[in-house]
Amino acid sequence: MTKTLFNGDYSSLNLFASNGATPTGGTSLDARYITALYGDYLGRAPSSDDINFWEARLAAGYPRGSISAGFVGSDEYRLDRIDAAYQSILGRAPDPRGRVNWLNTMRAGVITTDDIETSLYASQEYFLQHGSTAARQHGSTNTGFVASLYPTLLGRQCGASDYSFWSQLAAQNGRDWVIACFWDSTETITERVNAMYKVYLGRSLDPSDLQTWVNLALQIGDSGLRAGITGSDEYFNRAQTR
Template identity: 45%
Template sequence: MDLGSSGHPAGVGDMAIWYWYYDAGAWTPLDYDAKITTDAAGNFVLPVGDHDTVAIEYHYLGTGNFVSKPYVDDWVIKPTDSRVLHLTQSVTATTVVLAVGAQISGTARGTRGQVLAGLTVYAIPKKDDPGNYDSHMTTTKADGSYSLMGLQADRYSVIFSGRGDADEWYFSQMPGSDAFNREGAGPVKVAVGESKTGLDATLTAGAIVNAPVSCLTCLSSGTVRVSLDILNPSTKLWVRASGDLFTADVARFTDLYPGAYRATFHYEGPEAYDDVTVAPFALTEGQSYDLPYVNLTQKPVAAAGVSAPVRAFITALYYDYLARRPSTAEVAFWGAQLAHGSGSGVIANAFAQSDEYRLDCIDAAYKKALGRAPDPGGRQFWLDRMHKGLSTTDDILKSFYASEELAHRRGTWSWVSALYQFILGRYSTSGDDTNWIAAGRAYAQAHGEAGNSYADGADAYWVVDQIYESREAATDRVRDMYDQYLGRHWPGDSELGFWAPLDQRYGDSIVRGGFTGSAEYYGRASLRFAGN
């Protein structure tokens, strides 16, 4: 193993040598820990076992400037490549010479002229030579200087990144790059053995923008795109700096250059949220900037002769009960009902008792409890029972929870634990399991029943009814209604204490009608669906 030219052997520890072998249509590397090195005379012995198709890597580890070879890219190198050895016997007296490497050096400084120590510097080949896949990396020294050595002749993108002495984050940048020209001066070309000096870089500490956003339904579906534009001072045009779809309540942008920015919030889903563009703001180097809170709203459906608050209320009811936007005719119809004396509570209860809402609830119950769509005739069966007053939306869910079909869906959970997960959203304890099974068996025996085998002999319907109608379950359902209908995540204990017993006694639909018929819901509708 010679360095630079024949007769200049590598020393002990100068090299790391290992190989890849080709088998079953794929390349596999030798464990790096099994690598070998050269002795004092530059000699090495690399055992390859019974592998007959191998590619050897020679990596220079010394302090000189020599080109390692070859870097094996297992996605690119083919068994027919000239670098691949096809062995039928041991190979001896092979001399490998590493060429003198090219070198790129310079100094990294911040915009205030301060030297930047400890940054990582990469040289990424542009692959003018198809065989050059080897990237190089070094670190800037205490005086900000760096030197990338061992480079093969090629063009290289030189990229800096890391945290500076003042704990400022310097995102990936190239010499001369800015917000409008990320490539900067472009790749650096080096010839064989060339030393390219003076490739200095002035780097900008990255700024951050936090953009808080809310809307009723748009974030969970990942349909809000928040975009940042920066003003080009030369052209006076806005240029897209960053943008993405978000599901969190704060869109966070990092690695930004200083400048004048504006933010746009754009909804890309099926509903009618209006876009919002925030007034331009100045961003300084390294700054963390919080935009004002943005709440996306929708306009209510227009209808002649119906006031904006009424249209907002009716639009909200359609979204909350039927998950759709009403037509103009529907808004006009319900607006007329309100105008002729029907109160908001009467209108809300009409939605809660409508066939469209009931069918949606039936579909949702099948999906939630059984994980499937209704079977043929299932929707109509339950709707008929609701028409006759024999079942409520709660009864449908309880029936599914108590079914043998749900018991078969429980996986590794116990039957009671599965009920706790579906109804209470938490795990049961071993004591819960034991107590409910014992109570369910006792109930079955007291009523001369055999109990349900899939429920360990307990009366499944009785157990489900007790858990579903518990104060804990009713409180959870009421808390969800506060969140959905009134936008309040933390209702007071007295409020929960009022509504939870009503939910236990009268059921879900009646309580929903109470929430959506309230003055608070009516007023909030104009905030959700603002506009004329």
């Protein structure tokens, strides 16, 4: 079956919700969709005011892609992602000032919600934690830093020649450059898109669609992909039975 994939242009999605249509004796289709968004993005149920607010937008003709983009760009979701990134990457909670600074940086459009992870991987704190620890095995902090990225971002180990290769590039071009290369590789994009598919659509990515998603990730980033997937017909339809 041919699937229409999100191309980054919300206006072309033509994904308008049901404008309040309600099955007999049930919750409106839009309300179920909104409830799914709250659960997936914010980890909580919406209030009746939340439902009414978003239903009004859908009824006014806002495409679902713009609704899901509102969740991706919300302060609540951004703060959740900042907290989760600090815990998973640095092993600690963010300090209050740093938390606010990251949120303001996202609000200003300097980074997207999903960019918090690459920023922390490239940080001096991550380098000192993981580079120096792994260096006991691999001989230098740059090599140790690179060695920590393979299992973390790719889920696998690599050979000494690869560690040496990336270590030299880290010394020449900086850690931000190395993180960008890892993050934008087909291998890591595939891992991230598959994770999104499993969370949002309850299935794995179709291999035939892989190159399309890789290209989209490079064009619009992970935040755009999230908004596109959770604004799709497939996500909307799945929300009706969750």
